[in-house]
Amino acid sequence: MTVLGIGLDLVTVSDFAEQVERSGTTMLAEAFTSGERRYCEGKAADRIRSYAARWAAKEAVLKAWASSRYARRPQVGDDPYQLIEVVNDAWGRPRIKLHGVAAEFLPRATVHLSLTHDGDTAAAVVVLEDPGEG
Template sequence: MAILGIGTDIVEVKRIEKLLAASREEFFSRVFAPSEVAYCLAKARPAIHLAARFAAKEAFMKALGTGWARGVGFGQIVVANDEDGRPGLEVTGRARELLDAMGPTWLWLSISHTREFAMATAVIESGVTRKRAATMRRSRNTRVTSER
């Protein structure tokens, strides 16, 4: 197992609140999937959850080593929660191609927020065998958020 990439991002919630107040639909439709917007708008403070998802996308792009370059865009990265509420990433398009080029990988995602800030850390790990992955899934202390 090896860490292939790690990325962290922090977002000021106030920036997202201003975009929401200005009804910047083109921004939200470019950055977030409809499922992400619906999830966040159902929360008491949607801006916090939108900021957290924005930070997660940025963190993943940093872990991938691309930022917004090399054909990778926000729409190719979707943050989705599992049945226990834990966040994970669904990656498509050019971002998926670059991830696949790294070989068999696992994605790890941690998101946290306060009233003022949201942050996320994404890790791309290689070399996880199926046997080890099954053990990791059973552990309450470990979260595998995406697999191939």
């Protein structure tokens, strides 16, 4: 197995909340899938922290993707956020689901994800792994 890229992102939840308030629901609709919005809206007390952690995950995927393309032309495009979706299993464990060009570019890659939030901080770490021949 080969690591293709690593990404880390850290979000200040209060700054993220201000950004959401400035743009209204437009930012949430443009950056998050309907499934992500449904999940976060169901987290009443932690709504913004849930969005912030998912934003960090999307950014971490983009950083891992970019690091996998070092010294080569980027393949992300202008509006990649809807291509990267954080989904949860029945036990609440998050994972990344890729769509469109992201899924085409990384068809065999395993995307490892870790999310956290504490106080006014949310963070995500992503490792892109090529499982190799098998």
